[in-house]
Amino acid sequence: MISEMRGAVPGYSALLARTHLREAWKDIRNMRGWSFQLGNGGFGTPPVTNQGTVTVTFGSPTVLGDAVASAQWALTSQPGSLITQQQFRLQLGTIYNIIAADFTNPAAAVLTLDRPWYDTTAGSNLGYMIYQCYYPVPVQDFIAWESVVDVNNAIDLVTGTAKKNRDWADQFDPQRQIFSNPGSIIPYGTDQRAGSSTAGWMVYELYPQPQAQYAYQTWYSRLGADLVNPSDTVPFPITEHLVKCLARVKAYEWAEANKDAANPRGAGADFRFLMGAAAKEAAAQIKELRSLDRDRVDMWYTSMSRIKGYGYVTSYSPATGMVTSSNW
DSSP states (O other), X not given: OHHHHHTTSTTXXXXXXXXXXXXXXXXXXXXXXXXXXXXXXXXXXXXXXXXXXXXXXXXXXEEXXXXXXXXXXXXXXXXXXXXXXXXXXXXXXXXXXXXXXXXXXXXXXXXXXXXXXXXXOOEEEEOEEEEOOEEEOSSTTEEEEEEEEETTTTEEOBOOOHHHHHHHHHHHOTTOXXXXXXXXXXXXXXXXXXXXXXXXXXXXXXXXXXOSOOEEEEEEEEXXXXXXXXXXXXXXXXXXXXXXXXXXXXXXXXXXXXXXXXXOTTOSOOHHHHHHHHHXXXXXXXXXXHHHHHHHHHHHHOOOOOTTTTOEEEEEETTTTEEEEEEO
16 A cells, blocks of 8 residues: 555655555544444453451552462453452441562562552551453443443443443442442453553442452443554455555645645646545445445444334134133
8 A cells, every 4th residue: 555655646755655554544434433443342340358457558569468369369360350459448448459479489479559658547467359350441442332232140330431330429428339240341441550561551349349249241332443554454344445545545635735836836736636536535445335234334323122012822722622822
């Protein structure tokens, strides 16, 4: 595509062509609603860990576990939920993120929190809880949840706005002391934990907060990957032709802005006309590709309802020897 773009405008560099192609591809992705931007996956919640006791000190980000707690912490990590992805709190305390765990001394393990301990309670021989209530999104270019379903308990989680759902949760449970099957997934912020593999990614809170194992199947929308290497290709239904059309609009705009003022009037191409022609061609392409992509997108967004229930049901009664029909 870069070679073809260089032939569109005199003196057009390969570096600028690459930039315009990447920008055009981003413009297409920002239109949203393409089938390649839909993905699915899943995640699970770990059971609560609360065996043993801990020692915490005001102003210190470290938590010292006794022998019982240390032995349990060594077993807490599981696939998809490491101990460094989980949260720590005392029974009525603030929620802290665990960012490191040191098991050098098996009888006195040490956890490092994401900030110094400034809670209302500190000291030794304290009860605690380790569980996970904050979950990073599945991909870095995440846009929004389409559906989050607890399949085993048939719960479709509410995935509304941060302001509405957080205000609702804060009103009924500001201390986050209600632990049950989560019914909503609330935008929480971005992952700012030091050394996190998902730093900068969006993080969501499950509410009510889970202290048991639940499995979720998820559907979500994402922006899509950038074009980085010359061998990269665009996904269905997007065509290289559309990307080049939009990139030519940018190329012609650049050429119009950089025309030599000393050229005689009317000399050379009219890049303003070419910009309009390329934009019109791109709009026609988008309309055609949207139609081509409709079936794949409708599988996610189309709602179907039964107007008359399940239709007529026929049954035989051995007591009366009669066949009856009913409309549910």
